[in-house]
Amino acid sequence: MALLSMLHFRPRLLDSLQGYDRARFARDFGAGITVAVVALPLAMAFAIASGLKPEAGLFTAIIAGFIISALGGSRVQIGGPAGAFIVIVYGIVERYGVGNLIIATALSGVLLFLMGVFRLGTLVRFIPVAVIIGFTNGIAVLVALSQIKDFLGLHVPKMPGDFFGILGALWSHLHTVNPWAVGVALGSLAIVIAWQRWLPSLGPKVQFSGKLSSVPGSIVALVLATLVVGVFKLPVETIGSKFGGIPAALPAFTLPSFSWESARFLLMPTITLALLGAIESLLCARVADGMIGDRHDPNQELMAQGVANFVTPFFGGMPATGTIARTVTNVKSGATSPVAGMVHALALLAVILVAAPLAGSIPLATLAAILMFVAWNMGEWREFARLPTYRMPYRVTLVAVFLLTVIFDLTVAVEFGIFAACVTFIYRISSLSRSERLTAADHPDLAGRDDIQAWRLYGALFFGATKLVEQIEDHLPTRTLVLDLKNVIYIDSTGAESLENLVHTCHKQGVRLIVSGLMNQPADIAGRTGLTALLQERSADDVQPDVAAAIATAVAGAPEGLPDAAHMGYSGA
Incomplete structure (x- = not known):
């Protein structure tokens, strides 16, 4: 317990259970059941699209979903398999096998946990939105592309993992299109779209439209398509015909066979899984915060994600993260605490134990249609239309x-x-960092004093803006140089070094340097790098509080026509 306290390990569940009553449990229970209904088809579809058996997605939703809710830093976040992982997981399975996927997922869990321990949760927010939108839309395209095979019912023995390989395989097997599979897929997609877009718009026109719209369209499509395929014996591929069904029990703990020859290549996939998991989960948690008016603990969330991803793969699971669609469903269904996410995991477990044989009849074309819809919703396609309004770098x-x-x-x-x-x-x-030379219009004392220069710097004086100091250094006055740094908000070590070089150059050329306006971070870095001591070593009034005082000192200490090197104690040579 002392170690957990030292790590700041405090699940949000502990705080949420304070004052917990029967009414809140009823709301959490209902929300958990609703989320389980949404998660059921998605979990299987994500696993199949990732090159795994459908039960891998269900096991992940159960085990990782329970752990993330129980240990996480958000009250309402739902964890489980996500579409963003499909491309990465498929690539790892294709290149290195399922055993190495287990190793990579477990190692990514360790990285996620360490990110939380070292309080790196807030750093994920610094990833630019252009990067997030770019790879999110890219993943959406790849997810949709990977589903064309089952959507069209193509007979492709083994799908490649790369973009051009997928296109080539689809094109070369296009003659194997199964019209029945296409019909089932199109019908399923139409049901999903109509159920989500059309049914809620009916409102009071239909008596049960409100209750019906609370049932996910994916479940409706799944049930109807399975019934149609089963009743009419349509020749389409199902989970049973492809994978032999789903086992009616959780798998036992298994350790993968370790091979250094392949595991040594898992560094980048492991880092990618960890970063993507962190980004997805924390973005999802921020969305949830906006909906419920709360604030999650990002570091606790990362530690929970780490534990889930370390444990789940040893029980037949795949990488997990926070999932926006299920989390939003959880919030809209009235969830008040992490108990709802734990109920969702237990409900899925009950489905596996009771109704696993029925899942064997689910057509793959329907799961492909559901994933097509997920891919469309995953992408932020409007951003492409808005690109002309942004700057070129974005x-x-x-x-x-x-x-x-x-x-x-x-x-x-x-x-x-x-x-x-x-x-x-x-x-x-x-x-944005710039410099300007002050004139008599700014300070009357500068009138007719060509031997005195006063410069004001703006912005940040860092390694990318040292040219500002270098330009001043190349055109020094004959007597005194005044630098106004009041509008400099940041100086790094390179910027401080450039100022030190300016001090030494002024010393060599017999030019007095007076610095004013050092405040906050610039004053701190000047003190820590020795710049302040160096300035004060030359003369007690080489550091002034403001530019007016600095210019007055410069004028008073430099009579017109007399060199000021003597004042500084320099020879001027």
Whole structure:
């Protein structure tokens, strides 16, 4: 307990249970059952699309969903398998096998937990929105692309994991289209869309429209399509014919066979799983905060995600994170605490134990249609239409990350996106930092004093803006230089070094340097780097509180026509 306290490990469940009563439990129970209904088809669909058996998604929703709710930092977040992981998981399974997926997922759990321990939850918010939108839309395209095979009922022995390989496989097997599968998929997609978009608009026109709209369209499509395929014996592929059904029990604990030859290549996939899991879960938690007027603990959430991802793969699961669709459903269904998420996991467990044999009749074309709808909702497509309203760096970053995600790899896309965002940020901040020479219009004491220069700097004096000091250094006055740093909000070590070089150059050329306006962070960095001591070493009045006092000191200490090197104690040589 002392260790957990030292780690600041405090699940939100502990606070939520204070004053917990029967009425709140009833609301949480109803919300949990509703979320379980939504999660059931999605969990199986995500697993199948990732190259795994459908039960892997269900096991993840049960085990990871329970752990994330019980240990997480949000009151209403629902954890489980997510569409964002499909591309990464499929690539790991395709290249390294399921055993190494277990290792990569467990290691990503360790990384997530350490991110929470070291209080890095807030850093995820610094990832630029252009990067997030770019790879989210890219993942949505890849998810939809991966479902074309089952949507059309194509007979493809093994789907490749890369973009061009998928296109090639689909094109070469296009002649194997199954019209029955296409019909089932289109009908299922129409039901899902109509149920979500059309039924709520009926309102009071239909007596039970409100209650019907609370039932997910994916469940309605799943039930109707399964009945139609079963009654009419349609020749379409089902979970039973493809995977042999779903076991009616949770798997036992298993350890994967470890191979260094393949595991040593898992570093980047592991980091990608951890970063994507952190981004997805914390973004989801922020959405939930806005809906319920609460504030989650990002570090506790990361630790919970870490525990879930470390435990789940050893019980037949896949990577898990916070899921926006299920979390929003949870909130709208009236959830008040993490108990709702725990109920959702237990409800799914009950479904597996009781109704697993029925899942074998679910057509894959219906699951593909559901994922097509999920992919469409996942992407923020309006951002492409709004691109002309943004600056060029934003447009380039978003489009580049999108294309790199689709064509190459999510890891490469995120790395490029963050690099491009950093370069853009440095350029923007350096362009906003500027300097201006003060004239007699600013301070009358400067009238007719060409031997005295006063400069005012704005913005941040960092490694990308040291040219401001260098330009002043290249054109020093003959007697005194005044620097006004009141409007400098930040100085880094490189900026402090450039000021030190200016001090030494002024010393060599016999020019007196007076600095004014050092405040807050610039004053702190000047003290810690020795810049303040260096200035005061030259003369007691080389640091002034404001530019007016600095200019007055410069004029008083430098009579017209007399060199000021003697005042500084320099030879001027």
